[in-house]
Amino acid sequence: MPTPLIVPIDVEALVVNAAYQGAQPLRRWPFNYTALAQFNSPEPEAGQGQSTTKPPAVGVHLRWTLPAALRRGVQKPPADGGSQTAVGDVSYPAVPNRWLIVRLSTAPGGTQRQATAWVLESDCPNPDSPTQYLVDNSILTAWTSSGDAVRVAGARSVINTAQGGPPVAPLGRAFPAAGWAERAATATFLTAVAPGNAVFAAYQPQHENVFAFTDTLDGVGPDHLTYLVTGWYSSPADDPLTTGAAAAMAAAGWILAGPGDPGEVTASLYQGLALGVPWNQGTAQPPTPLSGLAGQVAAAIGMTEVEALTALIAAQPGPPVADPAVLQAFQYGLLPAFEQVNGPELLANAVHQAGFGSAPGGTRWTIVPASGTDSDTAQLTPGEVSWLAELNATQDQLDAAVLRLAGLQWSLYAIWWKWQKGQMESVIVPPDGFDADAYALVVQTTLPQAIAAARGVVT
Numbered sequence: 001m002p003t004p005l006i007v008p009i010d011v012e013a014l015v016v017n018a019a020y021q022g023a024q025p026l027r028r029w030p031f032n033y034t035a036l037a038q039f040n041s042p043e044p045e046a047g048q049g050q051s052t053t054k055p056p057a058v059g060v061h062l063r064w065t066l067p068a069a070l071r072r073g074v075q076k077p078p079a080d081g082g083s084q085t086a087v088g089d090v091s092y093p094a095v096p097n098r099w100l101i102v103r104l105s106t107a108p109g110g111t112q113r114q115a116t117a118w119v120l121e122s123d124c125p126n127p128d129s130p131t132q133y134l135v136d137n138s139i140l141t142a143w144t145s146s147g148d149a150v151r152v153a154g155a156r157s158v159i160n161t162a163q164g165g166p167p168v169a170p171l172g173r174a175f176p177a178a179g180w181a182e183r184a185a186t187a188t189f190l191t192a193v194a195p196g197n198a199v200f201a202a203y204q205p206q207h208e209n210v211f212a213f214t215d216t217l218d219g220v221g222p223d224h225l226t227y228l229v230t231g232w233y234s235s236p237a238d239d240p241l242t243t244g245a246a247a248a249m250a251a252a253g254w255i256l257a258g259p260g261d262p263g264e265v266t267a268s269l270y271q272g273l274a275l276g277v278p279w280n281q282g283t284a285q286p287p288t289p290l291s292g293l294a295g296q297v298a299a300a301i302g303m304t305e306v307e308a309l310t311a312l313i314a315a316q317p318g319p320p321v322a323d324p325a326v327l328q329a330f331q332y333g334l335l336p337a338f339e340q341v342n343g344p345e346l347l348a349n350a351v352h353q354a355g356f357g358s359a360p361g362g363t364r365w366t367i368v369p370a371s372g373t374d375s376d377t378a379q380l381t382p383g384e385v386s387w388l389a390e391l392n393a394t395q396d397q398l399d400a401a402v403l404r405l406a407g408l409q410w411s412l413y414a415i416w417w418k419w420q421k422g423q424m425e426s427v428i429v430p431p432d433g434f435d436a437d438a439y440a441l442v443v444q445t446t447l448p449q450a451i452a453a454a455r456g457v458v459t
Contacts, residue, residue, distance in 0.1 A: 002236075002242075002266045002267035003264050003265055003266050003267065004232075004241075004265070004266075004267040004268055004269045005241055005245070005249070005254065005256075005262075005265045005267070005268050005269070006268075006269050006270075006271050007067055007254060007268055007269065007270050007271070008270075008271065008272060009064050009065060009066065009067060009229070009231070009270050009271065009272040010064060010065045010272055011062060011063075011064045011227065011229050011272035011273060011274045012062070012063050012064070012065075012274065013060050013061065013062055013227065013274040013277045014056070014060070014061040014063075015060055015061075015277060015278060015279060016055075016056050016057065016058055016059060016060075016061060017058060017279075017280065017281050017282070017284075018058065018281065019282075019284060021055040021056075021058065025053035025055070026053065026055065026056060027051040027052070027053055028051060028052050028053075028054075028205035029044040029051050029052075029203075029205060029206075030044065030052065030130060030131075030132070030205045030206055031043065031044070031131075031132055031194070031197050031200075031206045032044065032132065033132045033133070033134045033166050033168040033195075034132070034165070034166065034168055036134075036165070036166040037165040037166060042132075042134075042196060042197075043196065043197070056214075057214055057216060058216065058217075058281070059214050059215050059216040059217045060214070060215045060217060060225065060227070060277055060279065061204070061212065061213075061214050061215075062101065062212060062213045062214070062215065062227055062229065062274065063204045063207075063211060063212040063213075064099075064211055064212070064229050064231075064270075064272055065201075065202075065211075066095055066096075066192055066201050066211065066270075067252070067254075067270065068253075069093075069240075069251070069252030069253060069254070070092075070093055070095050070192055071092075071192040071201060071202075072092075072093075073090040073091060073092045073193070074090065074091055074092075075089070075090050075091075076089055076090075076091055092191035092192055092193055093191065093192075093240060094188060094190065094191060094233065094238035094239075094240075095190050095191055095192055095201070096122075096231035096232055096233055096268075096270050097121065097122045097123045097188055097190050097233065097234055097238075098119060098120070098121060098122070098182075098231065098232050098233070098234050099119070099120040099122065099213070099229060099230065099231045100117060100118075100119055100120075100177065100228075100229070100230045100231075101117065101118045101119075101120060101174075101213050101215075101227065101228070101229055102115055102116070102117045102177075102227065102228040102229075102230075103115065103116045103117070103215055103225055103226070103227055104225065104226040104227075104228075105220050105223050105225050106221075106223050117176075117177035117178070118174045118175060118176060118177055118213070119174065119175050119176075119177050119180045120172065120173070120174045120175075120209065120213055121172070121173050121174075121175065121234075122171070122172050122190055122209070122210045122211065123171065123172075123187070123188060123189060123190050123210075124150060124151065124154070124171070124172065124173040124184075125143065125150065125151060125153075125154025125155070125157070125158070125169045125170060125171060125173070126154075126170055126171065126172055126173035126209060127154075127157065127170055128170070129170040129171055129172045129173065129208065129209045130170070130205075130208050130209075131170060131171045131172055131206065131207055131208045131209055131210055132168050132169070132170060132171070133168070133169050133170075133171040133194055133195075134166060134167065134168060134194070134195040134196070135158060135167050135168070135169045136167070138189070139169075139187075139189050140155045140158060140159065140167065142184075142186070142187035142188075142189070143155035143184075143187055144156075146183070146184035146186075146187045147183070147184070148183040148184040148187075150173070150183075151183075151184055151187060154169060157169075171209065171210055172207075172208065172209025172210040173209065174209065174213060182234060184234070185234040185235050186234075186235050186237075188233075188234060188235050188238055190210070194206075213229075215227075217279060217281075220279065221281075222279060222280040222281070222282070223279050224276045224277065224278055224279070225274075225276075225277040225278075225279055226273065226274065226275050226276070226277070227273065227274040227277065228271070228272075228273055229271065229272050229273075229274075230269055230270065230271045231269070231270035231271075232267070232268070232269055232270070233267075233268070236267065239267055239268055240252065240268065241265050241266065241267055241268045242266060242267060243266075245262055245263065245264075245265035245266065246262040246263050246265075249262050249265070250404065250453075250454075251400065251404075253404060253407050253408070255408075255446055255447070255450050256446065257438065257441075257442060257446070258438070258441060258446075259441075298312060298315070298316075299312070300312035300315065303354070303355040304351075304354045304355060306328060306331045306332065306351075306354065307328075307351070307354075309327075309331070310324050310327045310328050310331070311324075313327060314327070325338070325344065325347060326338065328347060328351060329343070329347050332347065332350045332351075332354070334346055334347055334350060360399075362395070362396065362399035363395050363399060364392060364395070365388060365391050365392055365395060366388075367380060367384060367388060397457075398457075398458065401454055401457040401458050402458055404454050405451065405454040405455060405457075405458055408447060408450050408451045408454055409451060411447060412443065412447045412448070412451065415439060415442055415443055415447065416443050418439065419436070419439035419440065419443055422434040422436065422439065423436060
């Protein structure tokens with residue numbers, strides 16, 4: 001029996017009843033791979049042109065966020081014998097493809113809580129799913145040879161529909177948990193990104209039935225609901241903790257919250273809760289944290305704070321305060337240059353550049369001729385190629401250890417702050433779920449040990 005590590009995930013719930021459906025339209029931008037047949041981009045353009053205002057189904061819409069370690073890509077080194085300056089493809093780890101969703105509710109007219117459960121197969125074709133996924137021959141072959149009638153039919157449908165165009169599969173299917181059994185454990189392919197879609201795991205309209213689930217609440221009366229979401233890998237080969245769990249946990253930045261030996265971990269589970277979700281199919285629109293702020297808050301969205309603030313000021317009622325371009329030039333320190341002949345171009349370039357950021361990408365070593373420049377490449381012997389590859393591999397390990405050390409140091413401060421805040425509030429009323437002993441163990445023992453180990457690698 002595998003010994004799993006439970007990794008916490010965030011679970012969010014959107015409540016949609018008839019009143020919500022009749023309120024302001026909810027704009028959503030789904031990915032459309034079928035547009036490739038007309039040589040158009042499958043990614044929807046900004047604005048209203050390619051959005052949909054079809055109301056979401058009545059019920060509770062759940063979505064969950066994958067852990068950061070599963071959303072992080074790693075660039076592979078160049079192939080042996082390749083140029084020193086060449087870079088490899090970016091690969092992403094496999095993600096959980098099976099999700100147990102349990103709803104706790106009260107039977108109409110009763111007092112006992114009852115459980116209803118489903119298993120969501122995120123990588124199963126489903127003609128009724130709105131989520132499109134661009135499949136390739138390896139996926140179609142895996143479905144066809146899986147022996148699962150649902151996947152065999154799905155592969156056949158994709159092939160018949162494509163007709164020489166892009167092979168697109170509607171993805172994600174939920175089954176009642178009662179009587180469910182695994183049927184295609186090894187037909188796996190999901191990662192946090194989809195073909196050409198970097199926000200696949202981040203944006204719910206593009207991953208419905210994959211990392212999201214809709215409970216239509218048939219026969220459920222007014223209630224406060226609780227949802228438990230638990231994910232796992234159908235194939236142990238995809239689970240990062242099946243072998244070498246201690247190293248995999250260190251690379252992911254995961255630590256045990258209590259006593260235990262990471263070496264005993266042989267699997268991972270991903271679990272989150274949505275508590276106290278209010279449900280009422282009546283006429284009242286479900287309350288939100290913003291319900292009491294209607295008409296009192298103005299908001300603007302931009303690529304940067306400057307863009308957002310400029311849009312907010314420009315949208316104020318009454319006579320315009322200033323030209324938006326002048327406001328932007330002032331905030332970027334370009335007001336004197338803005339009056340020049342090429343001032344608008346200078347401002348446009350500053351706005352464009354401000355929309356991008358950078359982060360340290362690590363260090364890469366190369367060998368250049370002693371008499372050449374940094375852009376020149378030397379002809380290396382096989383021994384030098386091997387030595388250089390080993391040096392860069394060691395450098396990658398050091399870069400990862402430095403990032404891990406910084407992350408652990410920040411975690412120590414953050415958890416210490418929560419610990420102290422909880423202790424102060426406990427003088428009056430202890431916060432729900434606050435366990436001072438658990439915080440003390442992490443702050444005084446678990447994290448310091450992990451930081452000491454990380455420092456040992458760095459030094």
